[in-house]
Amino acid sequence: MIDPIFLVEAAVNGIMLGGVLALLALGLNLIFGVLDIVWIAYVDLVMVAMYAVYFLVMVYGWPIWLGGLGGVVVGVALGILVHLLIITPILDSPPVNQLLATGGLLFFLQSIATFLWSTDHKSVRVSLPSIELGGIFVSYPRLIAFVLSILVMVGLYLFLTRTFIGTAIRAVSQDRGAMALMGASPQKIYVVTSAVGGAMAGVAAALLSIQYSVHPYFGAAFGPITFMICVLGGLGNMVGAFIASFVMSEIIAIGGVVWSTEMGYVIAFALFIVMMFARPGGILAKRQ
Amino acid sequence: MTRLRVVVALALAGAVAFTVAVAPAPTVQAQGRTIKIGVLFDHSGPFAAAGSLNVWRGAKMIIDYVNERGGVMGKYKIVQVDGDSQSKTEAAINEAERLLNVEKVDILAGVYSSAHAVPLAEKVDKQKKFMWITTAIADAVFKDRNLQYVFRPQTNSGLFGEASVQYIAGHSQNKLKKAAKDLRVAIIYEDGPYGAGVASSNESEAKKLGMQLVLKEGYSAQAPDLSSLVTKLRAARPDVLFHTGYNPDIALFLRQSKEQGLRVKAYVGHGAGHSQLAKLKEAFGNEVEGFHTVDPPASQLIDPKKLTAGLGDLTNEMVKRYKSFEPNIPRDVIAPHVSMGFNNMWVLLNDVLPRAIQKHGGFGADALARAARETDIPEGGTMQGYGVKFNPPGHPMAGQNGRAFAAVFQVIEGQFKHVYPEVIATGAPILPLPASSPWAAR
Missing domain, CATH: 3.40.50.2300 (Response regulator)
Structure with a gap:
């Protein structure tokens, strides 16, 4: 029987992981909610922004906070570029074409990153201590990432609910056609949404950089689970994605300690499959 | 007429089959x-x-x-x-x-x-x-x-797993201050054939030597989080951790285990990312001092006098x-x-x-x-020190070099040294992990 203190530690680790997953899922969900297109390559945009943080901090010697801000700027630029170059021409295409286009972007980003920066794993070395509380260790980088993730999510919530442009974004996500009829320009809202989604990717990149090495295939670790969280929470449903992030991360963390690391993921994915049958619209969807 | 055609066809087919069967393999001229x-x-x-x-x-x-x-x-x-x-x-x-x-x-x-x-x-x-x-x-x-x-x-992987356990057992009493049978060991591995193969031989060798196996667990090399594995390891309190992974899982595990306070007396990796010392140092600096990896010997670490004449020059060329x-x-x-x-x-x-x-x-x-x-190269006849003699057909491992061996490397003063087997050792092992290591048991 495992000591309860380790179960508590697992639960805390689950919360930390959930914060970062939620940040990734909210960016992807925001874009889907407004544009009705899934950016399959979203985590690969995070990967490119992580490279930006790495080069700014480790090669050009910027302080980590400034490097992180640089990553956010790169994220915003990438979000706008992806929208203008790839998404705009396919906005009215069938969903499968849209999926193929963003899937192609994923392979393009992985290949260009391999070409430019090789397959080497690059690490932002920050030396931060761990916090020990009653035998439970909490990693400082993960704690920082978690707190900042929550702050950014609160900021996003306030942006969407308390600003004019945020209200416009929510309006487009509710009825794209009606907004156009009222004389508003959905295209402008799309660009702003993509920029905000890109900024979220940049923030995630800055926070992940202090926890993970960056390499061209970074997306393979976080891409599938981020997408699953979005689907589990209900595509486009921000609150659903937030809750789903913590459900998944807690199952992975506690299941991993009670049974095994592999089993933690097996249970999480099995739950996902069951939920797709039980609640295909997401965990907060009303039953039909 | 029909029967004649059948006979002719069979004869032709037989002739073709015979020609194919007896024809010599393409010669070097061809x-x-x-x-x-x-x-x-x-x-x-x-x-x-x-x-x-x-x-x-x-x-x-x-x-x-x-x-x-x-x-x-x-x-x-x-x-x-x-x-x-x-x-x-x-x-x-x-x-x-x-x-x-x-x-x-x-x-x-x-x-x-x-x-x-x-x-x-x-x-x-x-x-x-x-x-x-x-x-x-x-x-x-x-x-x-x-x-x-x-x-x-x-x-082969069986030799990897055996070498690391035998090396630890050999230094258990004098360096780790415990008899091998009292040593608490944990084995973690990526769950593909590579990790599972090495872990399996780690386990059988540890059991053979009577060690206390406190945890054996696999994980996916693509897993985004290994903190629950670290928590289980802390709960199991191993003296020695045997780890087989690729990358980026190794870097992720080391980072998370360091932050979560995992402490051991010895850390033994097995090849792949554990052997890319330049990359490990880029991520962890001198904190990897005292780490081990298991791989076939590195030619440049072998004393050329122990090898067939001329092989040292080839290594220098490499x-x-x-x-x-x-x-x-x-x-x-x-x-x-x-x-x-x-x-x-x-x-x-x-x-x-x-x-x-x-x-x-x-x-x-x-x-x-x-x-x-027919290859028959004696020990010392290759740049990596081992000989070459392939197991013959019918052998359970037919095609495998029966004379290959694995070496245990340790990071000593920032560089790789062979520490096992003794015949190719270039440094004295540092056990337990130096106090400066964030993973060192205190």
């Missing part, structure tokens, strides 16, 4: 003076940085070296045709098919990942094509398959040429993967191919297989 070798490694994907690219560099360097001297036996030029497995099994299989059946290579060489080598070895053998595995180590590649055309000069790829990596930090590519390909070019051409009439798969089965 094959020409170039030998096409398909060199299959991962140039992209996570395996590339975990050692695959370094093995390819080693293989390319020796092929270039031999070609600059006129080729095999001074007259048969090597044409190197590269394939990229992309760190994916299906891509490895497709690339192997391309190399064998489109590029029509005479030999398929390389293969970094055991997950690729396990299906490939059987497929290539069934096609009666010759395959030379330089790197992938899983026992499952050969175990009970009786392969006829697949050979591996490289050490080190010199490696500078063109990595000018800033010091000699003693070069990953053993470079030696695996350079040395194991050299055995093919210098021993197997000349015998196949001279004695067996060419470099078709049958001639190469016969020549490989």
Whole structure:
């Protein structure tokens, strides 16, 4: 029987992981909610922004906070570029074409990153201590990432609910056609949404950089689970994605300690499959 | 009339079958003076940085070296045709098919990942094509398959797992202050054939020596989080941790275990990312002091006096040429993967191919297989120190080099030293982990 203190530690680790997953899922969900297109390559945009943080901090010697801000700027630029170059021409295409286009972007980003920066794993070395509380260790980088993730999510919530442009974004996500009829320009809202989604990717990149090495295939670790969280929470449903992030991360963390690391993921994915049958619209969807 | 046609058709078919059966294998005259070798490694994907690219560099360097001297036996030029497995099994299989059946290579060489080598070895053998595995180590590649055309000069996973446990057992009492039977050991591994193979031999050797196995657990090399594994390890309180992984899982585990306060007396990795010291130091600096890895010996760490005359010069050639790829990596930090590519390909070019051409009439798969089965290089006869003698058909590990051995390396003063077996040791082991290590038991 495992000591309860380790179960508590697992639960805390689950919360930390959930914060970062939620940040990734909210960016992807925001874009889907407004544009009705899934950016399959979203985590690969995070990967490119992580490279930006790495080069700014480790090669050009910027302080980590400034490097992180640089990553956010790169994220915003990438979000706008992806929208203008790839998404705009396919906005009215069938969903499968849209999926193929963003899937192609994923392979393009992985290949260009391999070409430019090789397959080497690059690490932002920050030396931060761990916090020990009653035998439970909490990693400082993960704690920082978690707190900042929550702050950014609160900021996003306030942006969407308390600003004019945020209200416009929510309006487009509710009825794209009606907004156009009222004389508003959905295209402008799309660009702003993509920029905000890109900024979220940049923030995630800055926070992940202090926890993970960056390499061209970074997306393979976080891409599938981020997408699953979005689907589990209900595509486009921000609150659903937030809750789903913590459900998944807690199952992975506690299941991993009670049974095994592999089993933690097996249970999480099995739950996902069951939920797709039980609640295909997401965990907060009303039953039909 | 109809009966006559049937008889004629049968006679023709019989004649064709007889001709095919008795026709000699293509001779060297028929094959020409170039030998096409398909060199299959991962140039992209996570395996590339975990050692695959370094093995390819080693293989390319020796092929270039031999070609600059006129080729095999001074007259048969090597044409190197590269394939990229992309760190994916299906891509490895497709690339192997391309190399064998489109590029029509005479030999398929390389293969970094055991997950690729396990299906490939059987497929290539069934096609009666010759395959030379330089790197992938899983026992499952050969175990009970009786392969006829697949050979591996490289050490196998069973030896990896045994070497690390025997090394720890040998220093248990005097350095770790515990009898081997009282030592608490944990084994963690990526759950592919490579990690599972090494972990299995870790476990059987630890049990044989009476060690206390407190945890054995696998994980996916692509897992985004390993904190629950670290928590379980802390709960299990091992003295020694045996770890087999690739990358980026190794870096993720080390980072999370450091932050979550995992403390052990010894940390023993097994190859792949654990042997890419330059990359580990980039991520963790001098904190990796005292870490171990297990791999075939690195040629540049072996005293050339213990090897057949002239091999030391070849090793120097390898080190010199490696500078063109990595000018800033010091000699003693070069990953053993470079030696695996350079040395194991050299055995093919210098021993197997000349015998196949001279004695067996060419470099078709049958001639190469016969020549490989006659290889008999004594210990000290290769740059990596081991001899080469392939297990014969009918052996449970037919095609595996029975004279290969694994070495335990340790990071001592920022560089790799061989610490086991003693015959090739270049440094005295530091056990337990130095107090400066964030992973050191306090």
